[in-house]
Amino acid sequence: MTPTISQRGQQMPASPIRKLVPFAEAAKKKGVKVYHLNIGQPDIETPxxxxxxxxxxxxxxxxxxxxxxxxxxxxxxxxxxxxxxxxxxxxxxxxxxxxxxxxxxxxxxxxxxxxxxxxxxxxxxxxxxxxxxxxxxxxxxxxxxxxxxxxxxxxxxxxxxxxxxxxxxxxxxxxxxxxxxxxxxxxxxxxxxxxxxxxxxxxxxxxxxxxxxxxxxxxxxxxxxxxxxxxxxxxxxxxxxxxxxxxxxxxxxxxxxxxxxxxxxxxxxxxxxxxxxxxxxDLPSDYFNGIKAEYQHRRDILVKLLNEIPGVYCPNPGGAFYAIAKLPIDDADKFCQWLLESFSWENQTVMLAPATGFYATPGLGRQEVRLAYVLNAEDIEAAMQCLTQALYVYPGKTQI
Amino acid sequence: MTPTISQRGQQMPASPIRKLVPFAEAAKKKGVKVYHLNIGQPDIETPxxxxxxxxxxxxxxxxxxxxxxxxxxxxxxxxxxxxxxxxxxxxxxxxxxxxxxxxxxxxxxxxxxxxxxxxxxxxxxxxxxxxxxxxxxxxxxxxxxxxxxxxxxxxxxxxxxxxxxxxxxxxxxxxxxxxxxxxxxxxxxxxxxxxxxxxxxxxxxxxxxxxxxxxxxxxxxxxxxxxxxxxxxxxxxxxxxxxxxxxxxxxxxxxxxxxxxxxxxxxxxxxxxxxxxxxxxDLPSDYFNGIKAEYQHRRDILVKLLNEIPGVYCPNPGGAFYAIAKLPIDDADKFCQWLLESFSWENQTVMLAPATGFYATPGLGRQEVRLAYVLNAEDIEAAMQCLTQALYVYPGKTQI
The missing domain is CATH 3.40.640.10 (Type I PLP-dependent aspartate aminotransferase-like (Major domain))
Incomplete structure (x- = not known):
């Protein structure tokens, strides 16, 4: 007799951030460059x-x-x-x-x-x-x-x-x-x-x-x-x-x-x-100054570029290295998957985390995405260009 | 209002192996050498x-x-x-x-x-x-x-x-x-x-x-x-x-x-x-031969010396680096604490794990201790001499 796993084993939530990974891998296999703004893995070198x-x-x-x-x-x-x-x-x-x-x-x-x-x-x-x-x-x-x-x-x-x-x-x-x-x-x-x-x-x-x-x-x-x-x-x-x-x-x-x-x-x-x-x-006391200045610079660019996209709103976050933006879209999960599966611009696309995974209340966050600014400024700019282009052509775009 | 911790927090069992640590530390502070046979921390060098x-x-x-x-x-x-x-x-x-x-x-x-x-x-x-x-x-x-x-x-x-x-x-x-x-x-x-x-x-x-x-x-x-x-x-x-x-x-x-x-x-x-x-x-395939021979040598000494002590019985273990021995004592918890707190022989004593902590059924293992043979042969011999002397003078010794 095959034993069954527990209820809690079945109820364990799948990671909302990692569930899009197979689509990102498929995009990369097609030769598309994927800008990863989906996960909080800093690119900054370990001291x-x-x-x-x-x-x-x-x-x-x-x-x-x-x-x-x-x-x-x-x-x-x-x-x-x-x-x-x-x-x-x-x-x-x-x-x-x-x-x-x-x-x-x-x-x-x-x-x-x-x-x-x-x-x-x-x-x-x-x-x-x-x-x-x-x-x-x-x-x-x-x-x-x-x-x-x-x-x-x-x-x-x-x-x-x-x-x-x-x-x-x-x-x-x-x-x-x-x-x-x-x-x-x-x-x-x-x-x-x-x-x-x-x-x-x-x-x-x-x-x-x-x-x-x-x-x-x-x-x-x-x-x-x-x-x-x-x-x-x-x-x-x-x-x-x-x-x-x-x-x-x-x-x-x-x-x-x-x-x-x-x-x-x-x-x-x-x-x-x-x-x-x-x-x-024991790192020197100025260690964080450089890191913080770098993240703040990235944040400034990201938030500015996001708010320049028609229909997008992103409040200016005071800390961490994340921002949540509201996009003119029908469904963040669909959109983030579409970005990887069906979209590219100049052979590039961007990977975002649908905000639905961060809400407990069903239905909330459907127009929101989380962006981790863990890439350098240049890559963030390229990623925002991709996002801008994507929002022009996304079939599930909502009225602005 | 001070919050209370959970029932499961209160019910978490204390480690039966680590609870004697304060007594071992006190013994060491008095200058007594403690042979640690209580814990499965191998002394063998990491390759x-x-x-x-x-x-x-x-x-x-x-x-x-x-x-x-x-x-x-x-x-x-x-x-x-x-x-x-x-x-x-x-x-x-x-x-x-x-x-x-x-x-x-x-x-x-x-x-x-x-x-x-x-x-x-x-x-x-x-x-x-x-x-x-x-x-x-x-x-x-x-x-x-x-x-x-x-x-x-x-x-x-x-x-x-x-x-x-x-x-x-x-x-x-x-x-x-x-x-x-x-x-x-x-x-x-x-x-x-x-x-x-x-x-x-x-x-x-x-x-x-x-x-x-x-x-x-x-x-x-x-x-x-x-x-x-x-x-x-x-x-x-x-x-x-x-x-x-x-x-x-x-x-x-x-x-x-x-x-x-x-x-x-x-x-x-x-x-x-x-x-x-x-x-x-990728370690060479003969890596374990040397390690195993060393542990087997220790086991052979340990089991032989244990069984030579009057009233002690230790079956010959086929694997791992542990043995459980039955001792002529009233209470393994008391005995193991006594070894650290009240006994020394030539300024040495031995730390053992009372077997009670390994049984779920209350009352079982009261005459048993676990010994981890993670010390070299010479130290094991010295530890067994301590144990032999201890069993001569332990006040809670039982009739053999």
């Missing part, structure tokens, strides 16, 4: 000092590290957070296998199956996957493109709260919108968390990519010491996505104790990339 | 060629890999499995973050919360942790030290089967017993899996460490193509525990599809250690 730290390491046995990560790395991270005015001890940091594992740990340690988490949509699609794994329910509050995806009104959050609500997730700076929540917005959210006894999970993967001053870390919210968990990662910060090193940071001791047991079950985070992460904290 | 592959890598961006792992590595693993007569394609392999993630993936993709898995006890304690994370229930069938922990009679398995039973887990060669299941034992289990439509999860982390010929891989069980999942890892094989690279191998296409979505949610396995894993497959 040489970071890779060299691994290449010059001289240990003889690739041992398990401490389940919470090497103490030397955690102590180094303490100094990293101090730069942002965040005071944590190395015992309040658990090194994780990417930011992904930090999110999963938070879901598992704070919520039981059937519990609910509230997330402003559009949101990072993999939150859905981890929620399915943990058996928890995502309730969305909708942010609006018209105000640049600012934090929805508190009443919208409150309307979603039930006795099963255990946490709110924010991503700041935001993937996929690029919005940077202000200190005031976070303080408003805090009141709600304190009133209802909710955790606040703050995914701060893009902390450094904020073009109007450093974003306010949720770890600095007063009175929220037992409510806040920061999910972090070296992936975007140092172009080190493949390292799979993140961090789970909280001052809640009961939560740390439970999360340590999750960490012990999987033994340890990857050793090589902990060496890389430790070296990264 | 230089494996570490050099990482050190000599020359990429510029530490990118995400494919969610299933680099195709070049998966193709290389195909040739690795061929050496054991196992025919799989690279699409039937998902590279995981250690064997740990392969086990978690199996639990999540094959079982729903409340479903049951049957495991012969004593078993690898972290199965409990992953079961708690997945909300599934572990039912144990007890194997016996008297027959070297052979597979319990099929009737014992059958007695545990309910409508919620979805899978059987075996670890072969076994951690913590060192037992190597025969082809016949596995074929017997297969009949049960086919009769009741159960998955067979076969944790083959210790495949190479088998002292009487290669163990039979569950992937070669006839008619079981849709039932078998092999959980694998490079950790022990190449002394590469810190790499965090494993594999989830199955021919069940529906299960592969679901597991790929779990893999996509966490983006990719670690990149550095995939390079190490790929290089490891």
């Amino acid at each position: 040489k000092a970071v890779l060299d730290a691994v290449r010059h390491s001289d240990f003889k046995v690739l041992e398990y590290s401490h389940s919470a990560g090497n103490e030397s790395y955690r102590r180094k991270l303490v100094t990293y957070y101090q730069r942002f005015g965040v005071e944590v001890t190395h015992q309040q940091i658990i090194v994780t296998t990417g930011g992904s594992e930090a999110i999963l740990f938070g879901f598992l340690a704070c919520l039981d199956a059937g519990d609910e988490v509230i997330i402003p949509e559009p949101f990072y699609a993999n939150y859905n996957g981890f929620a399915t794994e943990a058996g928890i329910i995502v309730k969305a509050v909708t942010s609006q493109i018209n105000n640049g995806f600012a934090l929805p009104d508190l009443s919208q959050f409150e309307a979603q709260i039930t006795p099963r609500t255990k946490a709110i997730v924010i991503c700041n700076p935001n993937n996929p919108t690029g919005y940077v929540y202000s200190q005031e917005e976070l303080e408003t959210l805090s009141q709600l968390c304190l009133k209802y006894g909710l955790f606040l999970f703050s995914d701060e993967a893009y902390r450094e990519f904020s073009y109007n001053g450093a974003p306010f870390s949720a770890l600095n919210l007063k009175g929220m010491e037992n409510n806040v968990v920061v999910m972090d990662t070296i992936s975007k910060r140092y172009s080190a996505c493949g390292g799979r090193i993140g961090a789970f940071v909280t001052k809640n001791q009961a939560l740390l104790d439970a999360t340590m047991k999750l960490a012990q079950a999987r033994l340890s985070p990857p050793s090589f990339a902990q060496i890389a992460g430790e070296a990264a904290v | 230089k060629a494996v570490l050099d592959a990482v050190r000599h890598s020359d990429f510029k961006v530490l990118e995400y890999s494919h969610s299933a792992g680099n195709e070049s590595y998966r193709r290389k693993l195909v040739t690795y499995y061929q050496r054991f007569g196992v025919e799989v394609t690279h699409q039937q392999i998902i590279v995981t973050t250690g064997g740990s993630e392969a086990i978690l993936f199996g639990f999540l993709a094959c079982l729903d919360a409340g479903d049951e898995v049957i495991i012969p006890e004593p078993f690898y304690a972290n199965y409990n942790g992953f079961a708690t994370e997945a909300g599934i229930i572990v039912k144990a069938v007890t194997s016996q030290i008297n027959n070297g922990f052979a597979l319990p009679d099929l009737s014992q398995f059958e007695a545990q089967i309910t409508p919620r039973t979805k899978a059987i887990v075996i670890c072969n060669p076994n951690n913590p017993t060192g037992y190597v299941y025969s082809q016949e034992e596995l074929e017997t289990l297969s009949q049960l899996c086919l009769k009741y439509g159960l998955f067979l999860f076969s944790d083959e982390a210790y495949r190479e460490f088998s002292y009487n010929g290669a163990p039979f891989s569950a992937l070669n069980l006839k008619g079981m193509e849709n039932n078998v999942v092999v959980m694998d890892t490079i950790s022990k094989r190449y002394s590469a525990c810190g790499g965090r690279i494993g594999a989830f191998v199955t021919k069940n296409q529906a299960l592969l599809d679901a597991t790929m979505k779990l893999a996509q949610a966490r983006l990719s396995p670690p990149s550095f250690a995939q390079i190490a894993g790929e290089a490891a497959v």
Whole structure:
């Protein structure tokens, strides 16, 4: 008798970003150049000092590290957070296998199956996957493109709260919108968390990519010491996505104790990339200036060119390296597939992520796409030319 | 209001192996030398060629890999499995973050919360942790030290089967017993899996460490193509525990599809250690001969010296690098703590893992300890001298 897979296995959402990959591969096989604005894989080189730290390491046995990560790395991270005015001890940091594992740990340690988490949509699609794994329910509050995806009104959050609500997730700076929540917005959210006894999970993967001053870390919210968990990662910060090193940071001791047991079950985070992460904290202080200037330059070009296309609207994102644009199209999923399958201009096309995958509410985001400005300015310009041409001829174009 | 952590967070079992660590640290602070036979961290050096592959890598961006792992590595693993007569394609392999993630993936993709898995006890304690994370229930069938922990009679398995039973887990060669299941034992289990439509999860982390010929891989069980999942890892094989690279191998296409979505949610396995894993497959074919001879030598010494201690019984394990011994003591947890806290002989003591942590049935294993022979022969001899002396003076010694 053939066994059947589980309901949750069947319910796991397919990645909305990766589902178009076969169409991109087919386009490339036809000789079409594809500009990838669909995925947050930075093209910027990993700092040489970071890779060299691994290449010059001289240990003889690739041992398990401490389940919470090497103490030397955690102590180094303490100094990293101090730069942002965040005071944590190395015992309040658990090194994780990417930011992904930090999110999963938070879901598992704070919520039981059937519990609910509230997330402003559009949101990072993999939150859905981890929620399915943990058996928890995502309730969305909708942010609006018209105000640049600012934090929805508190009443919208409150309307979603039930006795099963255990946490709110924010991503700041935001993937996929690029919005940077202000200190005031976070303080408003805090009141709600304190009133209802909710955790606040703050995914701060893009902390450094904020073009109007450093974003306010949720770890600095007063009175929220037992409510806040920061999910972090070296992936975007140092172009080190493949390292799979993140961090789970909280001052809640009961939560740390439970999360340590999750960490012990999987033994340890990857050793090589902990060496890389430790070296990264020692990069010269001007390292991010150059990177940030480059991303800001790309953003400026992208947003300007997008808004020059008739019928397109793209708010100016304050952080991360994503933008969401509204296009004059019938259906973003169809359009993004069509771009790869049926369109090319001067033998080039562009790959975008349909925004539908970032909304939990069915039907939302059908005219929106996410663009990751992870290509150099020249390529972004070429990609925007492709998009302009595509919108002239796309059969599903809507009235402007 | 302070939020409370989840029930499953509270229920996560603490690692039975790591809970004695503070006592070992205190002993070391007093200047006592501690022989670590408690944990499966091999002392054998990671092959230089494996570490050099990482050190000599020359990429510029530490990118995400494919969610299933680099195709070049998966193709290389195909040739690795061929050496054991196992025919799989690279699409039937998902590279995981250690064997740990392969086990978690199996639990999540094959079982729903409340479903049951049957495991012969004593078993690898972290199965409990992953079961708690997945909300599934572990039912144990007890194997016996008297027959070297052979597979319990099929009737014992059958007695545990309910409508919620979805899978059987075996670890072969076994951690913590060192037992190597025969082809016949596995074929017997297969009949049960086919009769009741159960998955067979076969944790083959210790495949190479088998002292009487290669163990039979569950992937070669006839008619079981849709039932078998092999959980694998490079950790022990190449002394590469810190790499965090494993594999989830199955021919069940529906299960592969679901597991790929779990893999996509966490983006990719670690990149550095995939390079190490790929290089490891190219090690000269005699690599394991030396390693195996060394472990077999250690086992022979350990088992001989154990059985020479009055009142001690240790069956001769056929594989892995563990042995379980029965000691003339009242309580293994108390004894192992006492060894660190209150005993030393010539300023030395030994750290063992109480077997209670490997049994699901309360009360079992109270006179048993697990010993990992991951130290050189000389240290094993010294450790056995300590154990001998300790058993002379331990206040909770039982009548022999």
